[in-house]
Amino acid sequence: MNKSLLTVIMFFLVLSGIHAQEVAQLTLNESIQYAIENNVTTKNARLETLISKATVKETTAQGLPQVKGSFNLDYNPQIPVVFLPNQPPFGDPTNPSDVIPARFGVNYSSGIGVNVTQMIFDGSFFVGLRAAKTLTQLTNFDLAKAENDVIETVKKAYFGVLVNQERIRLSQSNLARIDSLLKETKALYEAGFAEKIDVSRIQVQRNNTYSQVARSRTAWEISKEILKIQMGMPLNVDILITETLQDLNPQENLSRLLVEEGDGRVELDQIKTQIELVQLDIKNNTSQYMPTIDFVGNMRRNGAGNSFNTVYDSRNWFGSSLLGISMNVPIFDGFAKSARIQKNRHQINQLENQRFYLDDNFKNEIFVAKANLRNDLTLLEVQQENLALAREVFDIAKIKYQEGVGSNLEVVDADGALIEAEINYLAALYDGLISKVDLEKALGLLKSDLNN
Numbered sequence: 001m002n003k004s005l006l007t008v009i010m011f012f013l014v015l016s017g018i019h020a021q022e023v024a025q026l027t028l029n030e031s032i033q034y035a036i037e038n039n040v041t042t043k044n045a046r047l048e049t050l051i052s053k054a055t056v057k058e059t060t061a062q063g064l065p066q067v068k069g070s071f072n073l074d075y076n077p078q079i080p081v082v083f084l085p086n087q088p089p090f091g092d093p094t095n096p097s098d099v100i101p102a103r104f105g106v107n108y109s110s111g112i113g114v115n116v117t118q119m120i121f122d123g124s125f126f127v128g129l130r131a132a133k134t135l136t137q138l139t140n141f142d143l144a145k146a147e148n149d150v151i152e153t154v155k156k157a158y159f160g161v162l163v164n165q166e167r168i169r170l171s172q173s174n175l176a177r178i179d180s181l182l183k184e185t186k187a188l189y190e191a192g193f194a195e196k197i198d199v200s201r202i203q204v205q206r207n208n209t210y211s212q213v214a215r216s217r218t219a220w221e222i223s224k225e226i227l228k229i230q231m232g233m234p235l236n237v238d239i240l241i242t243e244t245l246q247d248l249n250p251q252e253n254l255s256r257l258l259v260e261e262g263d264g265r266v267e268l269d270q271i272k273t274q275i276e277l278v279q280l281d282i283k284n285n286t287s288q289y290m291p292t293i294d295f296v297g298n299m300r301r302n303g304a305g306n307s308f309n310t311v312y313d314s315r316n317w318f319g320s321s322l323l324g325i326s327m328n329v330p331i332f333d334g335f336a337k338s339a340r341i342q343k344n345r346h347q348i349n350q351l352e353n354q355r356f357y358l359d360d361n362f363k364n365e366i367f368v369a370k371a372n373l374r375n376d377l378t379l380l381e382v383q384q385e386n387l388a389l390a391r392e393v394f395d396i397a398k399i400k401y402q403e404g405v406g407s408n409l410e411v412v413d414a415d416g417a418l419i420e421a422e423i424n425y426l427a428a429l430y431d432g433l434i435s436k437v438d439l440e441k442a443l444g445l446l447k448s449d450l451n452n
Contacts, residue, residue, distance in 0.1 A: 025240040028158050031231055035154045036147050038232030045146035052136040059132040063125050066117045073110045079103040106304045108311040113300030120295055123287025131280040138273040144266045151446045152437055157227040159433040162245050163426055164220035170422045171213040178206045198408035205412050258370055262443040265362050271355040275348055282344045285337050291329040298322040369439035376432040383425040390421035
């Protein structure tokens with residue numbers, strides 16, 4: 001996190017004694033960096049990478065020695081009875097029963113032991129370890145995809161704020177222009193050189209322009225709220241953007257995009273990694289046909305006594321130990337492993353089909369995005385020319401009206417045409433910006449903007 005971003009975050013601290021709304025001054029790159037750190041989608045994707053790393057450690061631990069300790073202390077209120085046959089030479093002639101009850105055991109017993117197991121061979125363990133590491137790669141690709149999606153939404157929302165700021169500026173300029181014309185017309189009316197309808201006509205135009213300013217401000221406020229949501233920024237923080245649309249969209253960058261071949265899509269990396277995971281699952285199911293071998297070690301000491309005071313007497317304690325090898329051999333599972341392997345192969349075919357589809361679809365996305373951007377740039381050039389012509393027409397109409405050779409209606413019509421040209425220009429500008437982001441996404445270049 002760079003110093004400029006830290007400065008931005010400092011705006012979010014609540015200062016004691018100050019009740020005004022905090023203001024964050026942001027550039028596009030700072031907005032993207034903040035969103036990557038704070039957007040819920042990217043935060044959860046980063047947590048998923050940590051989970052996958054913990055899974056690798058968990059899988060690795062299965063191949064390490066497993067040591068367990070045990071302790072017990074038992075009390076028998078009544079010692080169990082064992083029945084013996086009442087027969088010579090151990091029989092009791094005085095006992096008429098054919099069995100003799102005998103109690104074997106003591107009231108108290110205790111023991112402490114350690115059990116150690118170590119995997120010697122288990123084919124599924126090594127496959128599982130590789131699968132866990134591959135899963136980590138997949139979560140890294142998922143994080144990259146989440147960041148790309150956030151960058152796309154933030155850039156579009158940021159451009160929306162900039163366009164609405166420009167709309168406010170033009171609306172205010174229109175209002176100032178029509179106010180000046182209204183003032184001049186009122187003066188001419190009072191001097192007897194204009195009619196009342198001329199004033200009313202311009203007043204109507206002025207009211208419409210004022211409404212446009214209000215709508216532009218509302219759209220600007222809404223677009224800022226959308227940007228804050230996409231960034232994961234608190235809604236009680238205001239946003240101040242000082243960059244201009246021209247600063248962010250130099251012509252050479254647009255021309256470069258139109259000839260760019262692309263940098264590969266992370267979605268294809270995701271599919272490729274998913275195929276690797278299913279292939280590893282096949283190996284895992286196949287390895288389960290092989291036996292598993294484990295080393296087992298056990299050491300234990302046990303003691304007993306008829307009273308609690310004697311149960312821990314060293315003379316009553318004896319040790320035992322065990323060392324051994326255990327092997328489990330799978331014989332027949334009702335063809336369950338065979339069915340799982342067959343299912344895995346069908347899953348691979350599905351993923352291969354999806355990869356081929358995505359590859360063709362991404363090529364089509366690049367073609368469509370480039371076509372849209374070229375078309376939007378052409379329309380933007382036309383709208384810029386129309387805007388310049390509309391301003392020229394308005395200036396001429398105003399001069400003619402001031403010199404008494406033009407009509408008031410001509411000025412109002414020219415002003416309306418100018419406002420319409422401005423609206424069309426801003427719409428074309430916004431469409432071009434969105435097409436630029438769509439082409440960057442299609443080319444797989446959204447991530448690279450963070451390094452600029």
